[in-house]
Amino acid sequence: MQIEQLKLALIEWILETQSRQLLDALWEWKAAQKAERERRFFALCGSWQSDQTGDELAQEIYNARNDQPRDIIL
Known part of the structure; x- marks a missing residue:
């Protein structure tokens, strides 16, 4: 049988x-x-219970960042 049929x-x-x-x-x-x-x-997704405010959580995440300069040889 053909496609058209x-x-x-x-x-x-x-x-x-x-x-x-x-x-x-x-x-x-x-x-x-x-x-x-x-x-x-x-x-x-999207929420959980915590005693921290959103601002406190954002500050904790920001403080945990490690963005120091690195010595890179090209």
């Missing part, structure tokens, strides 16, 4: 199976999956 058969199948309802259901399912993945991702 397969495409035509697929189009006919979609039209025969109440395509609008089927496609709407598929899109809703796909959107629900994406929303669930996003919800799980955002539940894992």
Whole structure:
């Protein structure tokens, strides 16, 4: 079977199976999956409990930096 015949058969199948309802259901399912993945991702990142304020944490990170000049021979 050639590609064009397969495409035509697929189009006919979609039209025969109440395509609008089927496609709407598929899109809703796909959107629900994406929303669930996003919800799980955002539940894992971005915050934690700490006694430090954001400014204190930023200062601690800044103070921990090691950016002294290095002797590099080129």
